[in-house]
Amino acid sequence: MCGCDPVTFHNVNQSVFDCIKKKLSDAGTPVPPGNSGCLTGLGVTADFSWDGTSNLMIHVIEKPWIVSSETVIEKISDFVYSCGGTKQ
Structure with a gap:
């Protein structure tokens, strides 16, 4: 398994952050409470950190070797x- 480069998303306010957490949980990837932590689902492990106002950083640290980083980041x-949220 290998990881991907970290990605930062912007315009992530509280309601956007809550929405992301709910959608990930509904899709089988439970997200721990709080503004940072580690999430695991479907063979992917990632660290996340939200600054509480606008920026969400996600760093995929493990993924199946057969799946490209681009595919994982696209799904996230x-x-x-x-x-x-946006990427810019």
Whole structure:
């Protein structure tokens, strides 16, 4: 297993952060309480850290070797974008 480069998302306020956490949990990836921690699901392990106002950093530290980093980040981005966060 190998990881990916960290990705930072912006425009992540409290409601966007709560939405992301709920959608991930509903998809089988439980998110621990708080603004930072480690989440694991579907063979992927990632650290996350939200600054409490706008920026969410996600660092995928393990993933199946057969799945590209781009694919993992794309799937995570889908959750963030569907809740109103952006990458810029």
